[in-house]
Amino acid sequence: SGGPQYRVPLGRRDRRHLVTREDTINNIPSPRSTARQLIDSLRNKGLDATDVVALSGGHTIGRSLCTSFTNRLYPNQDPTMDQCFAQSLKRTCPTVDSNGTVMFDVQTPNLFDNRYYINLKNRQGLFTSDQDLYMDSTTRPIVTRFAENQRLFFERFTFSMIKMGMMNVTTGTQGEIRANCSRRNAPYRST
Secondary structure, three states: OOOOOOOOOOOOOEOOOOOOHHHHHHOOOOOOOOHHHHHHHHHOOOOOHHHHHHHHHHHHOOEEEHHHOHHHOOOOOOOOOOHHHHHHHHHHOOOOOOOOEEEOOOOOOOOOOOHHHHHHHOOOOOOHHHHHHHHOOOOHHHHHHHHHOHHHHHHHHHHHHHHHHOOOOOOHHHOEOOOEOOEOOOOOOOO
8 A cells, every 4th residue: 555664563362352342443543532631641651742643644545434524514514524525425425324435535545644744734624633633733733744745744654653652562371372362271180
């Protein structure tokens, strides 16, 4: 997809207990979050405003269910959203509970680039949590720098991904190396 390549630090082990769906949902910020809410919730995990903006750039690729953003279209359109962009979204998501999907970045949907930030400057962020990064005075300068400099975005994205990957590292006998990432290993039994 054209994104940055980086070395992933080794030595991390998988937890012995799978994380529950509830734990996962409780640790992922809502697409309805403001920039301030994102910063406040991720500060507790050791991430700063630049990390938040850089990691949000992952939305340069992928898609979303309509129900994750139709609150910005219905009953009234979010005034921070570009009118033409909103009309395009309404064609795919004609009601608040539409079950369609939309690409995060309609200009370069399969390319990992800095177009996400250009879209934010053009008021074409899909989620509140995306668009508010440009509307908030703390994060707006970071969005602007990334929109103007893809290399800087790639460098910061890489740095922030590694930083996030180092959170709550399990090593030694605290965990296991799974044969299948989505399942715990079978208990070891000696014969």
